[in-house]
Amino acid sequence: MVRFPEEYDDCEQIIAPDGSYDTEAANALELETNELQELYGSMVQARALEKRGLTLQRQGKFHFWMECRGLEAAHVGVAAGLGDRDWMNTEWRQYGAHIQRGRPLEDILLFWLRGYEEWESDTIDEMESYERRMPHIVAVGTQVPQTVGLMWGRKLQGYDEVGLVGVGDGGASKGDFHAGLNFAGVLELPVVFVVFNNQWAISTPVERQTAAETYADRAIGYGFEGTLVDGNDVLAMYRATKRAVERARSGEPMLLEALTYRRGAHSSSDADDYRDDSDREAWRDRDPIERYEAFLLDQGIFDPDDFEAIREAADRRAKEAAERALDIAAEQSPTEVFDEVFANPPTYIDEQREALLELVSEHGEEAFRW
């Protein structure tokens, strides 16, 4: 019961799976050549990063890693549709979205090595666009009302910023999803909600998540608009996001559903033995990168050699970034356990830090390794 964009009358698309495209719609985007190139670069970089992460996980250097194969257009497209001062809170596997916003690769990787994140800029005002995010959540769905609160706060402070929040087809089943969309509708907040419907939540297929035909249909229940987009078409994703962002800036939230398919496993812990290969293949034929390559070739923006060179550079950058990240992560000290538990910590935190240090110096780090 896998779903395809073609089955829906109203699913937005610019480039078809076979690479043919709606020229008028493509031109209307008014994207410069370098911008079109950048979208490609981000998708390729995301895929290269995924591959690198998987390798490192198999080598035992990463404990855990999540896959994004086939989802790159949806991730890159939403990020491209945002303005520089806008905010983006995604879930874990949306590497492409961060790459498109300029986030250093090692920074993305460090989250997987340490579980926490760091920012360069001290204050929000100084933040680069890729820094305009909250740390990743792990309890799926919890980011939804949080993003609503974030944009509510930015609006109260007089900033003209929009927030985009991503959630999965699984996460959209949570109560937080409901609360977040409902608050945004009532409070007229500048938030774009994106359901990345990749049709699986670990081993649970989308028809076990919802009996609705689309997630976009949920928007009317919150008093705003929803739209269904071919999540493997980077241009359609870009256009829909841009439109939604504009609308949100005027106080009308919007819901996008990116219909796509998770071709990879859920994560490095997932045996991925619960679904039909035929579905995966059908979606393999709708690969977002290949489809976009056809467009770029036809438009004369790149030739096949360019693709090759870009892929190689992306692999290289992923490899180098991983090395840097591993170096940085290697410097963890046991007492980081206590870092920033509080902004204004009680004294017993210091006492416990001392106690741990003493134990480590007495017994050696090895005694702590299970």
Place this chain on the structure above:
Amino acid sequence: MVRFPEEYDDCEQIIAPDGSYDTEAANALELETNELQELYGSMVQARALEKRGLTLQRQGKFHFWMECRGLEAAHVGVAAGLGDRDWMNTEWRQYGAHIQRGRPLEDILLFWLRGYEEWESDTIDEMESYERRMPHIVAVGTQVPQTVGLMWGRKLQGYDEVGLVGVGDGGASKGDFHAGLNFAGVLELPVVFVVFNNQWAISTPVERQTAAETYADRAIGYGFEGTLVDGNDVLAMYRATKRAVERARSGEPMLLEALTYRRGAHSSSDADDYRDDSDREAWRDRDPIERYEAFLLDQGIFDPDDFEAIREAADRRAKEAAERALDIAAEQSPTEVFDEVFANPPTYIDEQREALLELVSEHGEEAFRW
């Protein structure tokens, strides 16, 4: 920004506020005279019970009481639409629904005096229809997924029963609402969801709960149908519920929105100083009991003297029931604190019960009264 059924093209109605009615639709209900009379009796009894509860609360005999004035048609209508073996989980103020199902008045009142409920029948099989409910919840919205689980379980056991669950315009903002409707859609369970949209959640008006035009619009997001009904028209509520129950019995859940208005205060603790009298008056003119009286008169089912007699009998029954309930509640013993905390209690519960008994006998009950 109060809402009225007339503002919606698709709001179901049989009897108009002025008492005129759609004869064809009324006849199509195929209700017997005694059934039509019973609907009236239940509404009047609910209103009489409310009045009695308010009086007793003011006299200090009840600590807390909730008002139902103007909501009787919605409450009685949904109960009338259920079959005898069906289940009904409502929130607190839905007296009329319980009365229509035959629940003894003192049993309704005892919940307010003791906070817990008791059943006559030992097993579900022996239960009268009014007993086919779970105990009242207090955390609004939590009843929604619980009812879904209940009906899932009944279905698994091979019973052909439907469950109706009521929730307020406020409660529908909770994550439980979302989870419950979503589960029912996916699992194709025999549940009818009713949003009693009385336009207020304590002091919060419906436009602060949702930006959607109707709650019925939410159904599509769960893959089933929703419908908007004039909640002050008992016949329209009956018809919509009956249809929904039939549909649910075949595995399709349904969402009803009963559009009505809470004319009374939220509860005995509510100063009710946050809204316009004009709204209340506009809805006073749409009183569900008076509207139905016009219908009954026109149909020759009752004459004005009958109304008077029924009201008096209802007042008397409410008064007598309250006396019985107060008598029963007066028999509380301190050690009830420990009753049924566990079905299979650990021994320390007994030890604590003993300790309390000893303390009470040592210091006297008075020492415990704050």
Place this chain on the structure above:
Amino acid sequence: MAAESLTLVEAVAEAIHDEMALDESVILLGEDVGRSGGVFRATEGVYDAFGPERVIDTPLSETGIAGAAIGLAASGIRPIAEIQFSGFTYAGLEQLYTRAARLNARSRGQFSCQMVLRAPFGGGVRAPDLHGESMEAIFVHHPGFKVVVPSTPHDAKGLLTASIRDPDPVIFLEPKKIYRAFREEVPEESYAIPIGEAAVRREGSDVSIFTWGSMTRPTLSAAEAVAEDGIDAEVVDLRTLSPMDRETIVESFKKTGRAVVVHEAPRTGGLAGEITALLQEEALFYQKAPIERVTGWDAVYPLYDLEDFQLPNAARIEDAIKAVLDE
């Protein structure tokens, strides 16, 4: 300093009002906090003073309220979120545990979670289910929260002021039983009482009684009552439950060697255990008798009139004092 005579709930409203006047990044959100001033009138007048932009009646969703407050805090706003009764916080716990308590750690200090979650708590108003919950222990156990419980109007104002200014998420539990039980002179000016400092309400040398919130008053009554039998009880009102004022607790016990802990929450797993463990770790060799716990029973909170038998009262506290003195 000019002073006025306030109830605890009035002091809460005043602290909110003053901080909102002082710092325009402070806002108030919750169910019915606005026009109606809250079901306990704890935010009375705040809406009129600051308007609908800064005093917001939200949809009925504690998940939404907690989640939005976290986002607001991350944005640079200082939200005060009201949960109508502490028993309704449960629906917000996922947001609070998985994010509010961790935002600072997981962003290495980039986004602190400066928010206050206020809720009327504890029993004593003869109300329906979930209106009498005492759930301080579940917050104290999770690293990252601060937990504050005032027991007087003066403290309520000063502690709430400090909580609003504190950079960490503060769970501010207001003992509803004493919202209007008495008045106290409270400075008109704004002032902060430091989080983490207990108050010795009565000095004594024979036994230390540790308590907080609405239990402080029956504890003081019990202390006065046993004074007639020549027992000199010290009453320590913890005021902050996370972080606890370990020093004051331990010092008092070293002086007396005997202790009673009084709380409304159920006995098993309640904070009396934590305090006992602390005392016997830090001061076992001063201990002269078992530490008594006077707590709510391990019962599903009984309702209406029955709650009288659930809540510790002066008689039970007196018994406990005498018991520890007897050993």
Place this chain on the structure above:
Amino acid sequence: MAAESLTLVEAVAEAIHDEMALDESVILLGEDVGRSGGVFRATEGVYDAFGPERVIDTPLSETGIAGAAIGLAASGIRPIAEIQFSGFTYAGLEQLYTRAARLNARSRGQFSCQMVLRAPFGGGVRAPDLHGESMEAIFVHHPGFKVVVPSTPHDAKGLLTASIRDPDPVIFLEPKKIYRAFREEVPEESYAIPIGEAAVRREGSDVSIFTWGSMTRPTLSAAEAVAEDGIDAEVVDLRTLSPMDRETIVESFKKTGRAVVVHEAPRTGGLAGEITALLQEEALFYQKAPIERVTGWDAVYPLYDLEDFQLPNAARIEDAIKAVLDE
């Protein structure tokens, strides 16, 4: 009795399988429990054996799972609900606290809430945030729940069987660190180990160590290690945390007069406090030294490699044993 050699996670699967075979009102629901057999394969083979009617992959909503399980229990079904990791239980807490724990009391026994909520719990698998939570204390504190934590394959099977048969809501926490750490002979037949009974894993006369779950193994190692120094430690695996086996705990302490409590959960407000309070109430005059707590630090659970420094280990337990013997 025929026996087989099982890991703890296999024993869990077997108990589920056997109870489902025995009683057709037992069903299994949760995220990914069906075709995939659960992220830890704790329900492997159950779907194949009992099919999609009785083994249900639910939408991703812990509120929904908990809420549906409560309704199922009320209907006469005996649901086993899996929460994928105990840290995701938070979203279900409102349902659990406000209803599961109260259904029996508020219906005066008409609707018991016979359900099991299973979740892999505790640290040790070097996973992301919320995958290492130890939250037993917040359930133990709320009257109405039973809380069970097995530490061996044999107990896992017998305790889960008893939990499924128990009429009260049981929170069954499975120490994921030892899901596959070792095998043990387990009877093939179905058997129940009574809820509420601790197991003395090692008898000793010098000091009592109270622990549960995955901490039992490092505790036993520490006990063996100190034996070489002539210290004879008794190790009590509580197995059930609510209700606790107070008798066994107190008896052991009366014998030894010294105690260490070991748990993964953060120190402040953890169950070590409860156990300490119990001991000093019931057996203060047997006590020879302060009771030591060896627990997780009061830190936001550290991730990946860093968790090694959070979890108590044999070295820390040994230190604590020596410390209490030194006094």
